[in-house]
Amino acid sequence: MNEITRVGVDLAKNVIQVHAVDAAGKxxxxxxxxxxxxxxxxxxxxxxxxxxxxxxxxxxxxxRKLAALGLDARIIAAQLVSPYRLSGKSGKNDANDAAAVCEAASRPTMRxxxxxxxxxxxxxxVHRLREGLKEERTACINRIRGLLAExxxxxxxxxxxLSECLSEMIEDADNDLPGTARLVIERARSQWQEIDAHIEWCDERIAAHIKDDEQAKMATRLMGVGPVTASAVVATVGDFKQFKNxxxxxxxLGLTPRQNSSGGKNNLGSITKRGxxxxxxxxxxxxxxxVMTAHKRDDPISLWTHKLREKSGWQKAMVALANKNARILWAVMTKGQPFDARHVSVNPACTTLLVPAA
Known part of the structure; x- marks a missing residue:
């Protein structure tokens, strides 16, 4: 065991495959x-x-368990591991996956x-539960619509x-709803109300997170960043200094355009949607x-957003503002300074040193 310098691990529910090599890679x-x-x-x-x-x-x-043992535990994104599987897609198994993880971890440029x-x-x-509840609520609402449409x-x-007229429809004796259908729709409405109560509980937990976490509180000051987004950003990223800029x-976050460039010719496409x-x-x-309310404000970011919306459409302006907000979030979190909508950044490379005359 003392010869082992690097281990690749393929995780599963009950069986964990390990691939260990020495300093020479054997x-x-x-x-x-x-x-x-x-x-x-x-x-x-x-x-x-x-x-x-x-x-x-x-x-x-x-x-976390391995780090507590004094080991150098690392996690690699799955898409960065698959190129190192020697047998390719046709030879995917636990042993080959563990070997690929071990090989990928040896790369000096690995992220x-x-x-x-x-x-x-x-x-x-809390965020995962909230998203799942939102999907369940949408399904419940669509189910009620489908039953009524019949x-x-x-x-x-x-x-x-739907919420405003549902009670009236259930109680209206002149429509064609049979008694059984009225009971079913009433039960579905109770489920809808219960889901809303669960979502409200999640929102309370998120509000408490914003109140207790200074980083999350700073993130909410950005235009277009609400409590849910601020809480999710801080909980997902943690230390923003892990990013260079x-x-x-x-x-x-996958907010930059795809590239298919060659021969000095840049060819940009839609966003990568990675992360x-x-x-x-x-x-x-x-x-x-x-973006939709940018014309009502006069700060530099809103003016830029409105101009971009008029030029390229609201969809592109929306993604561009999301990318800008991501960059601002990084700057705010790493420098510890509150967001200023009228801040003008200066490129240090473009500044000139003024030397007074002798």
Missing amino acids: MVTNRALSRGKFIEWCATLPARCLVAMEASSSAHYWA FVPIKTISQQGMLC FGLVIARSSKA GAQFGAW DMYLRMLLIQAAKSA
């Missing part, structure tokens, strides 16, 4: 371990041994996923409109409201 062992035996085996590894795994379910849990803390993952649980009762496509943060889909969606949707 395989020492490639074996499957049960969950209980995995930690015992890792405890025998040399101190500061590199143990890498894919970013998947329970990866952050295992990374690793920061390990999330327990508090970060706890807050993200009896010739069609309502405007708005949850507010705001452009790198925007690229990590956290939930966080990117929140930033873009939050920017939409700011």
